[in-house]
Amino acid sequence: MDINSYISSGILEQYVLNSASPQERQEVECMSHIYPEIKTALTQLQTAIENYAQAHAVEPPAALKAKIMAEVDKTPQDSGESTPVIPINSSKTATKEFNRYGKLAIAASICLLVGLGVTYLTLNGKVNELSADVASLSSKNDQLNGENSNLNAVVDSLSGNLSANTALLADLSSFDTKKVQLGGTDLSPESKVNVFWNAASKNVYMKVDDLPAHAEDKQYQLWAIVDGTPTDMGVFDISLASNLQQMPYPVENAQAFAITLEEKGGVESPTLSELYVIGNV
Numbered sequence: 001m002d003i004n005s006y007i008s009s010g011i012l013e014q015y016v017l018n019s020a021s022p023q024e025r026q027e028v029e030c031m032s033h034i035y036p037e038i039k040t041a042l043t044q045l046q047t048a049i050e051n052y053a054q055a056h057a058v059e060p061p062a063a064l065k066a067k068i069m070a071e072v073d074k075t076p077q078d079s080g081e082s083t084p085v086i087p088i089n090s091s092k093t094a095t096k097e098f099n100r101y102g103k104l105a106i107a108a109s110i111c112l113l114v115g116l117g118v119t120y121l122t123l124n125g126k127v128n129e130l131s132a133d134v135a136s137l138s139s140k141n142d143q144l145n146g147e148n149s150n151l152n153a154v155v156d157s158l159s160g161n162l163s164a165n166t167a168l169l170a171d172l173s174s175f176d177t178k179k180v181q182l183g184g185t186d187l188s189p190e191s192k193v194n195v196f197w198n199a200a201s202k203n204v205y206m207k208v209d210d211l212p213a214h215a216e217d218k219q220y221q222l223w224a225i226v227d228g229t230p231t232d233m234g235v236f237d238i239s240l241a242s243n244l245q246q247m248p249y250p251v252e253n254a255q256a257f258a259i260t261l262e263e264k265g266g267v268e269s270p271t272l273s274e275l276y277v278i279g280n281v
Helices: 002-006 011-016 022-034 037-054 066-075 093-174
Strands: 177-184 192-199 204-210 218-226 229-236 254-263 275-280
Touching: 002 037, 002 229, 011 022, 011 177, 011 192, 093 192, 093 204, 177 254, 192 254, 192 275, 229 254
Parallel strands: none
Antiparallel strands: 177 192, 177 275, 192 204, 218 229, 218 254, 254 275
16 A cells, blocks of 8 residues: 555545545544554644644634624525435546445455454463463472372371381380390400390390491391201391391290301301300390
């Protein structure tokens, strides 16, 4: 569209002077929304006409109203006969009206498309915002699920520890549990170890008070003496033995307990020359 030609066509002046038809007024209003140049020209024209009218305003004579009313009284009344209307149906007029309505249709279509475009962009922006909100909520939900899983793991661990501690306390506080003090031999007179054996559950617990450190390829091994025969009760790490720990094997009819220093991983029969502590039940 030639914007300059449209501005110079005189339709903007007709709009400002209120002499344009309703269709022309709609056309001007729509085009001014589409093209900033037309909007600016229209605003400037309105301002210029208002300024001119204010600058050249003339106060009418006081007797003008009376003179006008006197002339109206002299005007003959309408006889009732209607003035014949001669229709103009030239091709030039029809072409002008077609062009006018064509412009109006094009302008209306452009306005509609612009409105639809703005609506689409707005809805698309809302969809993107909602998608971002959904993604954020999904991420938070995953985070909460992860935290919930961690919490459940902690609860399960505490429950397991509580169950184990409950069983341990039940064993240790039972009248069937005997405390066996293992004293040091000539090899290690200062060594001391306490063994707790429940004759009913057959569980064995041990706590080291004092045992000398050993080489990395060595390991202490606990033995139960049953009917005069040493029975393997398992090896243990000296670094953890200061805490009360349950030995892996149960035993019954134990008469004594002893600890020897053996090859790492344990042996089938104790090395009596490496006997560090022993004590009778």
